[in-house]
Amino acid sequence: MASKSRWATDDDPETEAILAQRKREKDEKRRAKAEKQRQLDEQQQARAQQESDPHPKKRRRLSNDHEQDPSITTTPTNNTSTTTHESTILPFPTQEWGPCRNVSNFERLNHIEEGSYGFVSRAKDITTGEIVALKKLKMDNSPDGFPVTGLREIQTLLEARHQNIIDLREVVMGDKLDEVYLVMPFLEHDLKTLLDDMSEPFLPSETKTILHQILSGLDFLHDQWIMHRDLKTSNLLLNNRGEVKIADFGMARYYGDPPPKLTQLVVTLWYRAPELLLGAEKYATEIDMWSIGCIFGELLTKEPLLQGKNEVEQVSKIFALTGPPTPQTWPDFRSLPNAKSLRLPPSSSASAGNPPLLPRGKFPFLTNAGLHMLSSLLALNPGARLSTKECLAHRYFREDPRPKPKEMFPTFPSKAGMEKRRRRETPEAPKRGQEAPKLDFASVFGGQGGGEAGEQGAGFTLRLG
Template sequence: MSAKSRWADDDPETEAIVAQQKREKEEKRRAKAEKQRQLEEKEKKKKNNDENTQAAINGESGPPKKRLRLSNDPDAPPTTAEVDQQDRKKQSSLLRFPVREWGPCRHVDNFERLNHIEEGSYGWVSRAKDINTGEVVALKKLKIENSPDGFPVTGLREIQTLLEARHSNVVYLREVVMGNKMDDVFLVMDFLEHDLKTLLDEMREPFLPSEIKTLLLQVVGGLEFLHAQWIMHRDLKTSNLLMNNRGEIKIADFGMARYYGDPPPKLTQLVVTLWYRSPELLLGADKYGTEVDMWSIGCIFGELLTKEPLLQGKNEVDQVSQIFALTGPPNSQSWPGFRSLPNAKSLRFPPSAPAPSSSGSLPLLPRSRFPYLTNAGLGLLSSLLALNPAARPSAQQCLAHPYFREDPRPKPREMFPTFPSKAGMEKRRRHHTPEAPRRGQEAPELDFAGVFGGAPGGDTGEVGAGFTLRLG
């Protein structure tokens, strides 16, 4: 006989109430225990998932949590659970990125041509507006009709180098569009309001020294990036340097650009517009490197200082004469080995030629030509226009020159003055500037015997490589 509770009465109704309370208390205890068990299982499951995810990220494969295969046969097909697990593992390890799908080029009719800007050696440039976005762009049509071998290699090089040269001081190639015919190929590039040549011709006064430093730093900075990518421009001149109204300058016109190697391969000597062509090219060098671009930088530097092209030869012979008049004639000490160049064999120096300097230092250009240039600036210009290509600084060395660190410091681009855009008018005024050499031209046989004596070729108005002289 069970013991009777001291709280219970003999009344059966009271005993039933006490029993009901006991059952409710027991149910609450079991419910609490079940809830605790579910929380522990949930926490354990979350911990296992975190460990599996970390193992998948690290490329580790931990032991399976449960058996997925009931057969011991290794050749048995995988079960559905195994396939699902493999799919989840692949999805967790593969990274997917959105990419542009391959497709046809857009048609040129997507652009409304506003006005013609200029014709160059390798294309016609127009100002146009993208009908879809309303943006104003530069539209360059490549010259293909005179290319007997199909698509011109100059156009291929320009497209290839522009796609590789993504730099703030290199013009940006947006896309290539087509016309109705196979030879209607257009390059869509960012539009910039000015080119440096037109600005210099229209300005009453040259740029300030601080502005010249800012312009040079941008041009050489873009060129340093090109050379780091093993790209030579081979036609640097002020008309190929574009500038916007925010003081930003960009290198353009890559029709003559190409990749090079070390040692440099055998290349054509008919590159670079005549006024910016280095002496080794004029004397017939067919192996050269980035030094030809640095000579052009020196010519651009001098043009920024004087507001006029520094060396305006009528033809190759006259160009060599003007170079030697500025720098002095070469000798075995200032330019070792120059006599081995093909066209240097005909040079006849005057009897009163100055004796070679024994100091070994680089001779400076005459200060009378650049009276307002500091000593550091004259030293930089003299090194850029050194006859010996090996004596010219690289683009990286040029950027580190003390000239850019002395007062006045380079002017911030935001402080640059703005100019009315000539490219937005009906047609840019054409200036008498020689064109770049055309691909496929044969290098003429030149006689430099009269460079110091004024005989053959000096002022005869003959046809030079890359352009025909127009007098009058």
């Protein structure tokens, strides 16, 4: 009997139905694939046409709402839908552009201080009730337009986002074009006012906490190639949570490597580095580190370390503290413009160390590690000064007592917040010549001072006589 060929088909209707179903599925897949390829070709043609046309006919849609986007087409194919986008724009979270708010949205509470580049006031946001600091920029010295100091401060604050740097919330306008205000968080104290009101300086652990935060914020600035150029205690703010923030960036600016030629009239006189006083025009972050050394000394003594009345007296006070410069301690000293006419006393003996240590009698309660760090910050030679990273890693912060946690930092009444120190009513001392009063102690234990033999007290009876 001849075997049946495996290619032969039976006339079974069930088998024929299965084969027909498979054929239909293949045809549907073939049509879906062809439709998808056609749509891809249309997309490529549309992109090529948009790239070749510099002026598109339709404005690009910036919203990611695909439900109302007419450029999205849906093609159904046998209970399957294919979504096609003519152009896909990736949405990125950005700040919304709009007009500045008016200063009338803030209720000014009291004036805080006047700085070199603005007036600072305490104010309340009427909408949220939040207490903020309003700084009105000074426009008097800028007849040609917006002051460059204000532009630098706004640019620097927008770029420098750090926990130890003051935050710029927004810029608001007044009724006139020359009324520009910076809105910043309100901090209760500045270190200068706080040190003036304190009867004693900060504890060593508190000094380390403050100094470490200042160095952390300054380290971030230097990593961003920003020099502050006006560090002093009045520009360092402290809140009641023990957080220190660097403020007042009116003199801040970017620098490069090698440093560009810059103006030498920067930094408040008492915190100005010696190379600036002697006419240096090229400098970098070393001038900020000298200011940190002056602030460090002020935290220790509660008084500004170098209080000169003018540049000449300031230089003399610096040399009286650090000693006169020598070829060993400051090799490039004579190359500065104002140093050529300076007459130095003959040096008796070479100081030990480079840089030499400051006199111990000026800082009697400072440890050896702290004195080494302070001497390195106040080194006459800019190249010998410590950087922010070297200071943060210094052993001074690792020895006992350790920096006090911010949560345990003491609080003080805020002058800027119009807070007054609470004074308890205490009796005055007796006046001389005053007669002693006649006293009747019969009512000490609740009696009425009569002639009764028994007096009722607080839960007991006292029998007199």
